[in-house]
Amino acid sequence: MSTQAALKTTPLNATHRELGAKMVDFGGWDMPVNYGSQIEEHHAVRTGCGLFDVSHMLPLDIRGANARGFLRRLVANNVDKLQVSGKALYSCMLNEAGGVIDDLIIYFMDESWFRLVVNAGTADKDLAWMEKMNADWGTGLALTPRRDLAMIAIQGPDATRVLNEALPGVDQITSVLKPFNAAAMGEMFIARTGYTGEDGFEAMVLAKSAPFFWRALMEAGGKPIGLGARDTLRLEAGMNLYGQDMDETTSPLESGLAWTVDLKTERDFVGRRALEASEVTKQLAGLVLLDKGVLRGHQKVHTRNGDGEITSGTFSPTMQQSIALARIPLGVAPGDEVEVEIRDKKLKAKVVKYPFVRNGKVLI
Amino acid sequence: MSIPADLKYTPSHEWVRVEADGTLTVGITHHAQDLLGDMVFVENPAQGRVLNKGEECAVVESVKAASDVYAPVAGEVVAANGEVEASPESVNKDAYAAWLFKMKPANPADVGTLLDAAAYQKLVESEAH
Numbered sequence: 001m002s003t004q005a006a007l008k009t010t011p012l013n014a015t016h017r018e019l020g021a022k023m024v025d026f027g028g029w030d031m032p033v034n035y036g037s038q039i040e041e042h043h044a045v046r047t048g049c050g051l052f053d054v055s056h057m058l059p060l061d062i063r064g065a066n067a068r069g070f071l072r073r074l075v076a077n078n079v080d081k082l083q084v085s086g087k088a089l090y091s092c093m094l095n096e097a098g099g100v101i102d103d104l105i106i107y108f109m110d111e112s113w114f115r116l117v118v119n120a121g122t123a124d125k126d127l128a129w130m131e132k133m134n135a136d137w138g139t140g141l142a143l144t145p146r147r148d149l150a151m152i153a154i155q156g157p158d159a160t161r162v163l164n165e166a167l168p169g170v171d172q173i174t175s176v177l178k179p180f181n182a183a184a185m186g187e188m189f190i191a192r193t194g195y196t197g198e199d200g201f202e203a204m205v206l207a208k209s210a211p212f213f214w215r216a217l218m219e220a221g222g223k224p225i226g227l228g229a230r231d232t233l234r235l236e237a238g239m240n241l242y243g244q245d246m247d248e249t250t251s252p253l254e255s256g257l258a259w260t261v262d263l264k265t266e267r268d269f270v271g272r273r274a275l276e277a278s279e280v281t282k283q284l285a286g287l288v289l290l291d292k293g294v295l296r297g298h299q300k301v302h303t304r305n306g307d308g309e310i311t312s313g314t315f316s317p318t319m320q321q322s323i324a325l326a327r328i329p330l331g332v333a334p335g336d337e338v339e340v341e342i343r344d345k346k347l348k349a350k351v352v353k354y355p356f357v358r359n360g361k362v363l364i
Numbered sequence: 365m366s367i368p369a370d371l372k373y374t375p376s377h378e379w380v381r382v383e384a385d386g387t388l389t390v391g392i393t394h395h396a397q398d399l400l401g402d403m404v405f406v407e408n409p410a411q412g413r414v415l416n417k418g419e420e421c422a423v424v425e426s427v428k429a430a431s432d433v434y435a436p437v438a439g440e441v442v443a444a445n446g447e448v449e450a451s452p453e454s455v456n457k458d459a460y461a462a463w464l465f466k467m468k469p470a471n472p473a474d475v476g477t478l479l480d481a482a483a484y485q486k487l488v489e490s491e492a493h
Binding site for chain 2: 033034037038039228232292293294296314315317343
């Protein structure tokens with residue numbers, strides 16, 4: 001008998017149930033973990049087209065004069081890289097200690113409208129932080145959470161065809177939309193972004209339109225994909241997961257995210273001073289297990305330079321072996337062998353440069 | 365999927381078949397594999413290992429998670445299924461055919477402590493709430 005508070009649901013909840021999804025409590029959200037075989041879903045995205053309900057993530061509109069100035073101070077990456085309408089930027093939002101409050105995507109639409117997409121589990125905390133900064137800095141911006149929108153990711157080599165077929169006329173956008181760019185038409189918002197390492201789109205539509213849109217995408221050949229495969233796909237693609245690979249206690253510089261932290265310009269952003277004063281001693285590295293078994297989060301890693309820990313681990317359906325991201329001491333390099341403690345055994349793993357898989361191809 | 369009436373069960377979702385010679389064949393139930401999802405790794409106890417009742421003795425891992433398998437009664441491992449280690453997905457295909465290991469119970473009467481199919485069915489139903 002369940003005594004917990006009611007789970008939050010997305011506009012596609014009934015659709016998932018009709019499709020026979022196995023539903024799980026995912027950070028307070030009632031979400032599909034799979035619709036059958038997680039491995040088959042994984043392969044469907046690498047070889048065809050998969051559909052993901054990512055409506056638990058929160059789109060957040062920032063509107064007002066000098067939205068850009070606000071974001072310059074708020075996030076670690078530099079929004080001045082965004083000069084063309086629709087362009088997207090991946091960034092961390094840091095606290096004063098340089099820890100990661102969240103990782104997010106920022107879409108630049110015009111000088112008075114930026115759209116952010118933040119993680120589900122951190123959405124409330126993110127919004128509170130942004131409102132506090134908005135007040136402290138007197139920027140007077142309107143921050144609007146868009147829970148009236150549903151977000152569907154359409155991912156895989158066949159994604160463009162599926163989206164074009166499901167939504168007549170959208171080919172005018174998909175044919176010109178470059179990776180990491182978005183376009184808005186009324187309340188519909190289509191971005192060429194994703195979390196799988198494949199070509200594809202993340203489409204935001206009004207919540208009430210989502211079930212019809214999802215069915216149209218399925219009729220065009222898109223396969224429903226649960227959060228289980230979403231995790232193996234993103235890990236093969238070498239993409240961080242907030243709460244596992246980084247959090248408020250870890251530096252982006254020790255989380256494989258230095259490329260997203262702009263320290264080249266003079267721009268003062270929250271967390272910058274702490275990062276500049278910090279000593280980086282660890283790195284996020286890829287591991288491939290050489291022995292039989294499965295790497296999992298929190299397993300201890302022994303290297304010649306000291307110990308580290310796996311942050312995310314799984315069995316890679318594409319590579320048919322276990323892979324992981326691990327936070328290990330600097331100086332340990334690709335090609336080095338390390339030992340991972342799994343239960344009572346020490347198993348051999350090799351350090352590799354990640355991503356492991358991109359666009360259907362194994363890179364290791 | 366129905367729960368085979370000729371098998372015995374544990375609350376930790378192992379199934380046990382009592383063979384004609386008194387040895388026990390052990391696997392995990394259909395319900396257990398359904399909870400775990402696609403199986404990718406199985407590690408069985410070594411032949412000759414002596415187990416206490418409830419001891420962790422095998423591991424099954426799906427893409428999603430690792431799960432321990434517990435000795436249903438005390439006894440000695442007399443065989444381990446290498447085929448299921450080579451093809452972990454066989455547990456998903458037919459959990460009651462893909463046995464993990466066979467054991468000789470220290471005390472044959474201990475088998476009486478296991479659940480029958482009706483009791484196990486009740487347990488599965490109660491967990492669904």
